Amino acid sequence: MDALIRKLTNLGYEFFGILLPGTLAVLMWSLLWVAAADVVPWVTCRAVPTLTLSDARDSIKQAIEWSAFMSVLLMIALAYLVGHFLTWMARRGKRHERVGFWDHLLETLCFRPPKQEPSYDLRLKPAWKWAGEQLLGKKLDLSWSLFYPAAKTYLLQQRIPSLVTTYQNKYTLHRSLAVSAALTFWATVVVAVSGAISGWVNGPQAPEPHWLATIALVAGSLSAVWGFSSSYLYNWTLWGNYLITETYVALRTQEHAE
Template sequence: MDQLLAKITNLSYEIWGIFVPGMIALLFLVFTWWCAGTVAEVVTFGFVAPAEVSTIKGFITLLNNEIKFGFIAGLAVAAYFSGHLLHWISRSSKSKSHGKKSIIRVCSCLRLSIPKPIESYDSYLEAQFIEGKQYLQMPPESTWPQFYPVAKAFLASQLQSSLVSTYQNKYTLHRSLTAAAVVWFWGSVLVLLLGGIFAVLGCPVEPKWFPTALSPCVAIAIIYGFSDSYQYNWKLFGNTLITEIYTYKRMH
């Protein structure tokens, strides 16, 4: 039973932390492709046709069941690998928040440097953190990066359910969604720039102006919200890990 619960926990991380952000990133990509209109066809020298709803529906209806299954499987694989790419990009940042204002945080995210809190848990839990290290028989000088993998493994082996994995999945999801929104923002800006250049040159090529112009604004709102909730859930992960170790110690 414990092994089954561990596998389910790992699977939930793959679903919420990897697959879901990858699928949403693909939706952003398709939406940007649709917004690009004839710009997509021109800049790819005819390789990528304009994405229209009627065309996509017609394409799907032409597929038989076997090909539809393969198409869906291909999308799932693409979403999974896209999710891993977003995960790698989002966690590679070394930037710390240091109590940055919202506008500075958003600007940092737009450089694909998603800041995380400088503290991994609230300072009022310092005494419980020290007790947790003692209970796990870790050296007093052990730091948070040394503590949390040991504590997480201990809780996984002792508890059937824990909020630690929940908050880890949430901060991973929100961090990756922030990265996906950043990619969407710059993709939309690029389409706008290309559309403006073609308009200046007098070429009969243009994107769908309104949704394309609206996309960066929506992307900024997503970046603002999810980068903040990522930091919030990051701290909740640390707080919960410490309190669950502390509570387990007191009860046993």
């Protein structure tokens, strides 16, 4: 039973932390490709063709006719790789004692979503120290990097219903989505600038993006960067809070039972 619980926990992380953000990123970048219209071939010297909605529908139809199973498998593989790439980029953020509005917005736009330090509400520090000493003993220097894997293992061994994994999956998902939105923002800015330069160089016959869709993507992706980086920080703190409180309550309950 414990092995099954661990496998389901790992699958939950793989789905919400890797596969889902990778899938959403691929869809978001496909929309950008459509919105860029004829600018993409112009920028890439025709290495990448124009993509329209009808082209996308025809490609999906042909892929399904070729092999629905293989098409889904390839899409999952692509989304999985993109999800890992986003997670790798998102984990490079620096730790801050206090993360302000401009900190999380600007640093996420630089593909480094900041982390709150410490990873929990400071009012829970006495409970963290007590639980840490119970789990690890008093001889070790208590640190968060020692505490959280020990606490997660303890909660799993005790088979205690926990929200820790839920908030860990949520902060991982939102952090990856914030980085995906940042990539989309900069790519859309490049498309808009390239379209403006193309119009200036080539005149009325110049290749242009779909300007309404491009402006909407710039505004939407910037809003997503702010929103998802904020919710990432919120869920990051909740993850630490629940890890401490659930471990503290479980240890106290066990202590009273004995």
